[in-house]
Amino acid sequence: MSTSAKRFNVLPLEVRFLTGFGLALAILLAAGVVQYRTLQALVETDRWVAQTHAVVAEIEGAYSALQQSESGTRGYVATGEESYVRQHDAGISRLTAHLQAVRSLTADNPRQQRNLDKLVPVINRKIAVMHELIALRRERGFDAASQVLRQGEGLKVMNELRDGVDAMQTEERRLLETRVAASRAGVRSVDAVVILGNLMAIVVACAGSWIALRGSAARKRAEEVLRGSEERFRLLVGQVKDYAIIMLDPEGRVMSWNEGAQRIKGYVAFEIIRRNFACFYTPEDIARNRPQEELSVAAREGRFEDEGWRVRKDQSRFWASVVITALRDEAGKLRGFTKVTRDITERKQAAEALLESEQNYRMLFSQMLVGFVLLEAICDESGKLCDLRYLEVNPAFETHSGLLRDSVMGRTIREVLPHLEPFWIETFGKVVTTGETVHFESYAQPLQKWFEVTAFRTRRGQLAVTFADVTVRRRAENQIRKLNEELEQRVTQRTAELEATNKELEAFTYSVSHDLRAPLRHIDGFSKMLLEEDTAGLAEDSKRYLSRIREGTKQMGQLVDDLLNLARVGRKEIALQVTGLSSLAQEAAEDIKRENPTRQIEWTIQPLPFVECDPGLIKQVFVNLLSNAAKYTRPRPQAHIEVGVLQQEGQQIIFVRDNGVGFSMKYADKLFGVFQRLHRAEDFEGTGIGLATVQRILHKHGGRIWAEAKLDKGATFYFALGGQMRNVEAKPAEVDRRVA
Helix, strand or coil, X not given: CCHHHHHHHCCCHHHHHHHHHHHHHHHHHHHHHHHHHHHHHHHHHHHHHHHHHHHHHHHHHHHHHHHHHHHHHHHHHHHCCHHHHHHHHHHHHHHHHHHHHHHHHCCCCHHHHHHHHHHHHHHHHHHHHHHHHHHHHHHHCHHXXXXXXXXXXXXXXXXXXXXXXXXXHHHHHHHHHHHHHHHHHHHHHHHHHHHHHHHHHHHCHHHHHHHHHHHHHHHHHHHHHHHHHHHHHHHHHHCCCCCEEEEECCCCEECCCCHHHHHHHCCCHHHHCCCEHXXXXXXXXXXXXXXXXXXXXXXXXXXXXXXXXXXXXXXCEEEEEEEEEEEECCCCCEEEEEEEEEECHHHHHHHHHHHHHHHHHHHHHHHCCCEEEEEEEEECCCCCEEEEEEEEECHHHHHHHCCCHHHHCCCEHHHHCCXXXXXXXXXXXXXXXXXXXXXXXXXXXXXXXXXXXEEEEEECCEEEEEEEECHHHHHHHHHHHHHHHHHHHHHHHHHHHXXXXXXXXXXXXXXXXXXXXXXXXXXXXXXXXXXXXXXXXCCHHHHHHHHHHHHHHHHHHHHHHHHHHHHHHHHCCCCCEEEEHHHHHHHHHHHHHHHCCCCCEEEEECCCCEEEECHHHHHHHHHHHHHHHHHHXXXXXXXXXXXXXXXXXXXXXXXXXXXCXXXXXXXXXXXXXXXXXXXXXXXXXXXXXXXXXXXXXXXXXXXXXEEEECCCCCEEEEEECCCCCECCCCCHHHHCECCC
């Protein structure tokens, strides 16, 4: 026995007890200090675990927001609807918020900060690509935007983003595993300290009990901290609305439910907890045992990803993106699964619409009748465009150009057509430089063809050209132009001949009419002398013959006067001035009234417009038309003649209507011919020149005349002048004048 032990044994019992109690108390105090520090480390570890979960959720939220923005962009490109632009803008706003949260949460992690610094430029590049697509769709339409979309720049950027997101998530999972392991080790340390305290309590009951109580309280605090951490995690998951995040037990039964799951799938928590997740699958997938196969893959490989149809509570279907992750404890035993689901129906519909649009574009490209070629600009060292390379041509390109597709693809214009006029490349160069669309026709000497061309820039350094071979049309146009020139020469020649003939005819008519006047005066004068001086010596038949001779000479004289008037109208130059037609119609009616003082005629003259015309000639029109109306209403006991105006196709039409004997419309084409009459001379006198004179006067004014009638139902003559008619307020005396 050592000297120290001997000395301890000789101490009084109380001293030895107090010494032992003090030693035990010192040990318990040391253990308490170790336990407290361990609990503090455990609380800190739990805080880091919760932060790691929050970082993972924010990263997923940022990627979800970017996918939402991309879905809106693709939807807008495919449909042109502004609602997709708003979806894009909402996604950008969410993305910014999530990135700021990630930046804040990882402020103490240099590695994640570097990962985030690498990810932000890629995100900005992706946003720039989406903005460019939206701008192209707005400014140049679907074709321009879809061409940029098909180049795959957005897909490459999304792949880079996915890699960056995976790197950050991998780092967070590593941290999560480390921190969870540290948390579990801390729990084990707490357990060890508690056990040690209990052992000490056996040695020293009072001190041990006190230490045990203190250790139990510390454990309770640790459990409360852990439960608080778990509760915060559940709250965080529960607030996610864009994703259905649920926990499954190893058999696939639902153990947790968040707000996003309720929004997407339609179930509330009490309806779905403890039910098998197979209810989210279509009957076809259930029949193929697909739910269990997915769990098996996740359990075997640690993770399962898929896209496919899923079923909501109301049995409606949606296209879902699903990720199932296996959860194992420290011993590697399977504890369950996390299942994250996102509704991407709109994105799928937009993708399908885009695919359909691309198919339609490809069909249009191959079926269009005009040639199409996509060219790429080639510049020299100074940056000046010097050539263009063929990137794509359609089948009609061969038809119109005569060049084979295989002979031009990948080659330049100067290589294919070395002798092509510089005009072509210069014009296409301006399109590439300025972005202005051009449309022209030009001749390509190497191809010996005329082309109608439209060229427009599709993107920087590229342009599209549509063209058609118009050689046949140009040749036909040249032939037509030559024929027109020859025709114009012939028309000019024939017009001159016709004018000369008309002048000769008018001169002849004027001359003959004047020459006939003297014989007619002689015949009429001598006939009158015989009737007046030798009345007693003449037989009744002779008197009757002389009377008929005089009537014939009067009619012949009237015919000569009418012919002279017709000839004067043809030679007279019209003197235009603004004239009220109402006053001309009134003057003509007064003349007719004086010539027929015994007739009962009711005149109705409506307010007529002011026009630019030759007043003397137009008065002659009214005189001739009203004279005809008065003549052909002679059989009526009460004649009615109306002059008025009506609108027809935006033009004012003057009409003269009567209730006379009328005529049959099948003879209407003879109305305005010289010497043409529709009634017998025995019934109605006349020479058949009055209406021809009216037509000639109206033609000189650039106008026209026509008639409508029914036999024994009256007639209406309509005429219009070529000049501008202007409505003015008529004088009271012109509104409605009736003359009996």
